[in-house]
Amino acid sequence: MAQVSARRRAYEIIEPGIKRDRLALWFERASILIILASVAGAVSSTVPGLDPDELEGLWLGELVCGLFFLLEYAARLWTAAEHPVFGGANGRGLIAYVTSPLMLLDAAGLVPLFLLALRPQAQGAMLIFQVLRFFRLARYSPALATVGRVLTNEWRPLMAAGLIGLGLLLVAATGMYLIEHDVQPTSFGSIPAAMYWAVVTVVTVGYGDVVPITAWGKLFTGFVMLGGLIFFALPVAIIATGFLAEIRRRDFIVNYGMVARVPAFTGLDGAALAELVSLLRARKFPPNTIIIRKGDEGDSMYFIASGEVEVVLPHQSVALQEGDFFGEVAVLGRVKRMATVIARRTSELLVLDAADVVKFMEQNPRVEAVLRAAMTARQKIQEDEPA
Amino acid sequence: MAQVSARRRAYEIIEPGIKRDRLALWFERASILIILASVAGAVSSTVPGLDPDELEGLWLGELVCGLFFLLEYAARLWTAAEHPVFGGANGRGLIAYVTSPLMLLDAAGLVPLFLLALRPQAQGAMLIFQVLRFFRLARYSPALATVGRVLTNEWRPLMAAGLIGLGLLLVAATGMYLIEHDVQPTSFGSIPAAMYWAVVTVVTVGYGDVVPITAWGKLFTGFVMLGGLIFFALPVAIIATGFLAEIRRRDFIVNYGMVARVPAFTGLDGAALAELVSLLRARKFPPNTIIIRKGDEGDSMYFIASGEVEVVLPHQSVALQEGDFFGEVAVLGRVKRMATVIARRTSELLVLDAADVVKFMEQNPRVEAVLRAAMTARQKIQEDEPA
C-alpha cells in the first residue's frame, strides 16, 4: 500500500498538470532549467577556442544533465501504471507508452549519455541529440501540440497551397534556367541549381548571391517575385488562421472550467453559459500588480476564478476572493473607476468587456439583478465612508 | 452492348472521382507517379556532365512517359461520350471537350514526344512542355481550380490593388531615376532599368545588387519601402481572404453530404442543418490511428461519416460504424475522456466542438435527447464492467 502511494506521489510530481503543489512546481521549474542548461551547454561546446577547463566544465554539465534525464526516464517507466491512458499493468500499455512521441523524445535525449561513454568522437550525432532535447519543453507547453493539430486539421488546403507553390517554383526555376544558363552557368547551370534562386526569391529572403543579369531575366524575376508574394501567403494565412482558431478553442475549454466557480453564473442554462464563455477572456495577474487604477475608463468588469484581490478605498481595504467580481460600478454607471484594485496573490480573472456586459445582462435578467444589487451595495459603502 | 460497357468502365478508371474502386485508385496513383517522374526526368536532364548511360536512361524514361500520356489522351477521346458535360456524340461536344483547359494541357504534354522524333535539337521548347506536365496534377487536386475561382471572384479589388501597386512602382522608378541616374548610370540609367530596382524593393526581396548610394536616394528608398510594405499587402490580403472563403465554401458542400448519413440528425429542418454543417469540421483518420486518448480534455465530439472506429474499454472493445457518434460523455458531463478511441479503417469523422455541442443542443431539443440517451446508456456500460 505504501509502495503504491509512493509511486502515485512520484507520478504527481514528475507529470505536469496533475497536481499543482509546491514540489511538483519546483520539479517542473528545475526540469525546464536543466533542459535549457543542457541545450545551452551543447550550443556553447561548438564555440572554437575553448580552454581545457571550460571543456571539462561542459563535459561535466552534460554528464549531470544526462544522468538527471536518465533518472527521470526511469521514474516515468516506474510510474507508467499510474498514467490514465497507458495504465493497466499489461505489456501493451507499456509499449504504447514507450513509443508515444514525448517518451521517444525523452529516449532520444539519453543518446548523448551513451555516446559520451562509447563513441565520444561522434560529435555531430551527439550535437543533434543534445539540441533535440529542446523539444522536451513541449511537455510543459502545449504550443507544439497545437501546431501539430493545425497541420492535421488543415492538411487539405495546405496540400493545395503547397502544390501551387511547387508549381510556381518549378516554372520560376525552368524559366530562369532557359533565360540565363548561358550567361551565368554557375548559378543557373541546371534547373536544380536555379531552384535555390527560386526559393530564395519567392519567400522574399533575397540574399542577393544569385541575381538575374539580363534584361529578360530581370523582367521574368519581377513576375516571379509578385507571384511568390501572393501565392506563398496562402500557406501562411492557412496556418495563422488555423492557429488562432485552435487557441480560441483551447481557451474555451479552460474558461468553461473557471466560470463554474463564479456563483453569479450558477443557474445559467447551457446556451447562455456557452455564449458567456465565448465573451470572456482569461487573464492572470502576478501578486501585487495593479488590475485597475482609480480614475481610468471603466471598459470591462472582472470575475475572480482563483486568487485574491484587494480593493483600495481611501480609509479601508476590501479583500475579494474566488467567485467574487468587481469593476461593475464603473461599467454599469458609466463613470470612471472609483477605486484601485490590486492582485494580492497570483489571480486568474475572467474579463468581460463593457459592451458584452450590457448585452449579456439584457438577455439574462438574473445576472443583471445580481450585478445591480452588488453595485448598489458597494456605492453605499463608499458613501458611508468618512470623507 | 459489351462495347459500351467497356467504354464506360474505361471512363470510370481514367476519370478521377467517378467511382473510387481499386482499379481507379491504382490508375490515379500510377498517373500521379508518372507525371512526377516525367517532370523529375526533365529537371534532371538539365544537370551538366551527365554520362551517356544516364542520358540514355532519361531519353528512355521520357519515351515511356510520353507513350503513357499518348495512350491516356487517346483513351480520354474514346470515352468522351461518357462525359456528363461534353457527352452526346455530336461534334460540337467533342470540340468543346478537346479545347477544355485540362485536355489542352494534356495535349501540350504530348508535344515533347513529337519533338523527340522530329526536332530533337529544340531542347528549350521541349523542356517547357515537359515541365508544363506538372500542372496535369490539377486533375487530381482541385487546388488550382480554387485559385482560378478566387481570381475571378475578386478581380475587381485585385485590379484596384494592382493599379495602386503599379502607380507606386512608377513613382518609385521615376524618383530614383531622377535622383541617381547621374551617379549610377548602369542601375538607374533609365526608368525601365530603375523599375527592376523598384520591384525588388517593394516586394521586400531586396537582393542588394542595386541600392541607393546618395543621401536623397536613401531617404526616398525609405518611403518607397514603407509604401511597398503597406500597399503590396493589399493583393495578398485579397487573395488569401478569398482563398480561405472559397475553401470554407467547398467544405460546406462536402460536409452537407456527410451529415445526411448520421441518423441523429434526421428530422432537422433546413436552417438547423445548415447551421450544423457550418459548425462541423471534417477530419480523415488513417487506419489504426488514435482519435481520442483516455484522460485528455473532452473538447469535442465526433460523428462517423464513413469507416469504423473501436472504443477501447478495460475489459472489452466496442466497434462503432457509419452513422454512430462518440465523445459526447466527456463533453456533456464535463469530465476527462473515459476511453481511448482508435480508427480501425480509414474513417471520415465530423468534429463538433464542445462549445457548439452545447449551443446547438439548446436550440434542438431532439438532438439533445438523442445525445443524452446515448450518454446514459454508455455510462451504464462502464459501471457494469467488472472493475
Next chain:
Amino acid sequence: MAQVSARRRAYEIIEPGIKRDRLALWFERASILIILASVAGAVSSTVPGLDPDELEGLWLGELVCGLFFLLEYAARLWTAAEHPVFGGANGRGLIAYVTSPLMLLDAAGLVPLFLLALRPQAQGAMLIFQVLRFFRLARYSPALATVGRVLTNEWRPLMAAGLIGLGLLLVAATGMYLIEHDVQPTSFGSIPAAMYWAVVTVVTVGYGDVVPITAWGKLFTGFVMLGGLIFFALPVAIIATGFLAEIRRRDFIVNYGMVARVPAFTGLDGAALAELVSLLRARKFPPNTIIIRKGDEGDSMYFIASGEVEVVLPHQSVALQEGDFFGEVAVLGRVKRMATVIARRTSELLVLDAADVVKFMEQNPRVEAVLRAAMTARQKIQEDEPA
C-alpha cells in the same frame, strides 16, 4: 436650347459613369489608352541611346497627348455647369471644381505641354508631370479613392502604429550607432546614417549593403529584426483590414441596386433584404463564357441582374433574362448540375451559396415557395424531353 443640349451631351461623354452608351464607353477607352501611351512615352524617353527619329516620334506623341488633355480640360471647364456637385453658374462652384483633386491632377498633366514650348531643357520637371498623369486613371477606377477613405477612416490606429514604428526605428538606429560607429564609420557614422540601415532592416528588405559586423551588433540586429517583423505588420494589418471592409461596403451598395431588379425578391421587408444583400456576391461574365457545367457540384444558385444566359438542354436551349434565376435545382435537390449554362451577353449575376440559400429560405417562406415552384416546373421540362 440646342446649346444646352450639346453641353449636356458632351458632359455625358467625358464624365465616366453618367450614361454608359457607345460614345461614352469609346471615349473612356480612348482616354485610358492615351493616358497609358503618354506615360509609356515618358518612360521610354529616359532610355539612353535613342536615335533622332525615335526622339522625334516621342516628341510628337507627347504633343498629341498633351493637346488631347488640353482639349479635354477645356471641355470639362465648359461642362462644369452640368456637374451635380459644382453646377450652378456662380463663380464659387467653378473655383471649387477647378481645385478639386481630379481637376488639379488634370491641370498638372498640362504642364509638360507648356514646358515643351517654354523650357524644353527642364527634363526632370517634365518627367515628373508626365508620370503624374498615370493617376488620372483614378477617374476611371475608384481604387485610389478607396485607399484615401481607408487612410481617413483609420488615421487614429495608423498614427498609433506609426508612432510605435518610429520609436522602433529610433531605438534601432541609436543602438547601432553606439555599437558600431567606431568600426563602421561610413555606414553607422551618425544616427541619420544608421536610420537607413534601420528602415532597410525592419521592413525585411535587407539589401545587405549595410550589415552589422560585431557580435553585439549582430545580436542587437536580431532583436531589431524580430521587432520590425511584428510591429511593422500593424499598419499593414490596419490598412488591409480597412481596405477589405471598404470594398465589402461598396459592394453592398452596388448589390442593393441589382437585387431590386429580381422579381423573386419583391415584397421582402427591409431587414430580410439587407441580410440577403450581405449574402450575395456579384460576378460579371463576358459573352459566351460557361457559368455552370453539367455534372459539377451544385454549390450555389444565380440571379440575373443584367444580361442574358442560355441553358443548354439536350434537345433545346432556354434563354433567361434579367430578373430570372437558375441553378436552384441542383442546390435544393442536392444533385449534380443537370445542364450547362452559358452567358450570351455580358451578364451581371448575383451568386448565392448553397448554405445561404437553405438558411434564407427557411426564414422567408415566400422566397422558398417561388424557388420550389420554379424547380418543380423545370424538372418537369426535363422529364418531358424526348430521351
Next chain:
Amino acid sequence: MAQVSARRRAYEIIEPGIKRDRLALWFERASILIILASVAGAVSSTVPGLDPDELEGLWLGELVCGLFFLLEYAARLWTAAEHPVFGGANGRGLIAYVTSPLMLLDAAGLVPLFLLALRPQAQGAMLIFQVLRFFRLARYSPALATVGRVLTNEWRPLMAAGLIGLGLLLVAATGMYLIEHDVQPTSFGSIPAAMYWAVVTVVTVGYGDVVPITAWGKLFTGFVMLGGLIFFALPVAIIATGFLAEIRRRDFIVNYGMVARVPAFTGLDGAALAELVSLLRARKFPPNTIIIRKGDEGDSMYFIASGEVEVVLPHQSVALQEGDFFGEVAVLGRVKRMATVIARRTSELLVLDAADVVKFMEQNPRVEAVLRAAMTARQKIQEDEPA
C-alpha cells in the same frame, strides 16, 4: 483656497485630456514640439563634422529643453495631489506616482541635464537618455499603452509562438553548423555564429552577408526559409489580431459616450444601444471639409456627436448642431445625395452604413419613426424651394 485653485489649474494644463481648453491644448502642442526638438537635436549631434557654432546651438537647445522638462517634472510633483489615482497627500501615494512608468520616463529625460553639468564626456549614456525622451509622447498617444495591453492579453499564445520560433532557429543554426562549418569556418564556425544567419533568414530579411555555398546547405536553407515564412507569421498574426481587437474595444468606449448625446437614440434599451454602438464608426472632420458631396452614392448616414455642419442647398444653407443627423434621405430613399454637407467647425460624426441603417430600424421601430419623420420634413423643404 487660492493656492489650491492655482494647483488645480496647473494640473488641468499639464495633464492631457482633463480639460481641453485653449491653454491646455497650447501646452500639449508645445510639449510635443519640445520633445520632438529635443530628440531631433540629439540625433543631429551625432552627425560628424559639425562646426563649433552648430555644436553650441545644439548644446543650448539641449539646455533649454532640459530645463523645460525639469520645470514640467517639478510641476507634476506639485500637482500630484490633484491626481485622481495617486492623490491624497500621504507619502505612499507620492511614491507610487513617482514610480509610475510615465513619471520614471520623465525622470530619465532629466538625466542628460545632469550629465551635461557633471560628466559631459559620457556621450553614449547621454544619447540613450536623450532618445528615450521620444517615448514621453506616450502621454499624448495611447498607442504604446495599447501595445502593452495586447502583449499582456496574448502572452500565452505569444509564448507558444515564441517557443516554436526558438526551436526553429535552434534547428536551423545547428543544421547549418553541421553542414557548413568546415567550408565556412568564419560564418558557421559555431552554433551562436550560425544563429545570426538563422535569424536573418527566417525573418526574410536576407542580407546576403552569410549564405550557404554547398548543395546540402542550399537545400537545408530552402526548408528553413519556408519554415520561417510560416512559423514567424504566427506571432505577427497574434499581435496584429490582438491590436485590431484592442482598438475596436477602445472605440466602443468612446462611441458609447458620444451616442448618449444624440436625441434620436434616447429611450433605446441597453442591448439595442450596445448593438448600435458596435455598428457605428467615429470620424473626425476638420473645419471646412466636405463630408458628403451632392450626386454621390448614399452609402451611409451621419450623427453629429460634436461640432457643426452646414447643408448647402441651392438657395439657402442649413446649419446642423450636436445631436442632429443627416444623410438619411439618400439612404432611406435609395437616391443619390441631394445636397453637399460641409463641416463648419471640427466635428466628430458617427457614421452608420446604409446596410446597418436598414437592419437597425427594422428592429427598433421608434428610431425608424424618428428618421422617416425627419426625411419627410427635409424632402418637403427641398420641394418648397424656388427652382
